[in-house]
Amino acid sequence: MAEGTTHSERQSSPHIRFREADALDRFHEGDPGIRFHKSHGLDPNRASTKVHNSAHIGTHTSGVVWTTERAYEHGFMDHPEEWGNLGQGAPEVEDIPGTFHRPQTIDVSINSREYGPTGGIKSLREAVAHLYNTEHREGWDSKYTWENVCIVPGGRSGLIRIAAVIGNIFLAYFVPDYTAYNEMLGIFKNFVAVPVPLEEKNHYWIVPDLVRKEVQRGVSAILTSNPRNPTGTVVKDEELKEIQDICRGKATLVMDEFYSGYYYGSNCDGTTISAAVNVRDVNSDDVLILDGLTKRFRLPGWRIAWILGPKAFITALSSCGSYLDGGANVPFQEEAVKLLKPELVRREMSVLQRHFKDKRDYVLQRLEDMGFELTYIPDSTFYLWLDLSPLPPKIHHGLGFFQECLKEKVLVVPGIFFDINPSRRRELFDSPCHHFVRLSYGPRMDLLEKGLDAMERVLRKYVTFD
Secondary structure (H helix, E strand, O other), rough: OOOOHHHHHOOOOHHHHHHHHHHHHHHOOOOOOOOOOOOOOOHHHHHHOOOOOOOOOHHHHHHHHHHHHHHHHOOOOHHHOOEOOOOOOOOOOOOOOOOOOOOOOOOOOOOOHOOOOOOOOOOHHHHHHHHHHHHHOOOOOOOOHHHHHEOOOHHHHHHHHHHOOOOOOOEEEEOOOOOOHHHHHHOOOOOOOEEEOOOOHHOOOOHHHHHHHHHHOOEEEEEEEEEOOOOOOOOHHHHHHHHHHHHOOOEEEEEEEEOOEOOOOOOOOOOOHHHHHHOOOOOOOOOEEEEEEEOOOOOHHHHHHEEOOOOOHHHHHHHHHHHOOOOOHHHHHHHHHHHHHHHHHHHHHHHHHHHHHHHHHHHHHHHHHOOOOOOOOEEEEEEEEEEEOOOOOOOOOOOOOOOHHHOEEEEEEEEHHHHOOOOOOOHHOOOOOEEEEEEOOEEEEEEEEHHHHHHHHHHHHHHHOO
16 A cells, blocks of 8 residues: 555545556556456547546546546536536637627638648748737847747647657656646657656645756756746746856756746736747757647637747657647637737736736635635646645545545545656555645636535535534
């Protein structure tokens, strides 16, 4: 039995479901120690990508879909309006007062009926380059051009393309982090993925000394989200610059910046966070930046994202799109150009930050009223990394708390989904993420209230309130 995991935890229904799913998945991946009947031909269990994968339960698909499927068993599909979904990984898509108008119809041009270039249409690549030059490259002679931008159909496609062009190297990633990294790190075998645990005492910050040690021991690429999912922290200013200086000429830095607009440390003035501000030469600094319309533009359904980097990288990333994903939807690319005017984006980000900061503060106050003690205040994203360890045994681990929340019609995401473990080198019941859940304040305020009311009912079953 893993240290720190009690017998009652192991025998709880969510843990049993978790391990059964693991056994099924290991069988389908050829583990000789697992024996189930498998018919010839099609494998229906593969229809839902990695839904059954729990030993390295880390993909966004497995994490969110696994929790959602458990919610379906409790009636979520029948009456979703009765639930508070604090597990969702997307922001509210409804209109927010003061934000720009989202189109409800799109003009489909004659040109967009053709196959588009797998690197994206030139006008959108130019718009992305201009946005970054305006926001982050003031004072630099080296500027991004359209040749430094690759348009991809969503963040996962961007990650997969990057993985396809990485050489035979050691690639470091940090724990906890974004669940979809499991797909990127697990599918391709042309590099070795090296986990680097972050410490709660450092508020899960990626401190420069940690990066320096990884580079010194031979890591040639580093992948991280910044701002960080699921902890809501961000590396910025001098620390971010130092990290980039450490990596320059020694390691490729892959920066997932999808939450770059959700930053609350600049008085909600629209400031966004990006490593682009510290790139000396856009064609020689090995820095790849991922972002898109998904999070900060609140258009996850459009599947429009981008990668910025040196021309040589971008040429390779554009080429491999021809056999990986075929490229992004052309009509939506054409429409996206209109949304990326720098002055429009700055106003949009300011409104977005005020709106989500208010929701963050509301959730923090509710949690404090429930008796939770947060060791730090997250200053970015729309997530809270909630420590359950002080709670009574049945709900002091992520899976147990999740199971009890289902009974009150609220969804959370157990922390072990964020312990990226693509090669299954670790027993996840030893995970430092085991006694955490991720809460999202991405939903509308009324749904946040509903979800937090339900969480409070869970606590009242086990905890005496003052």
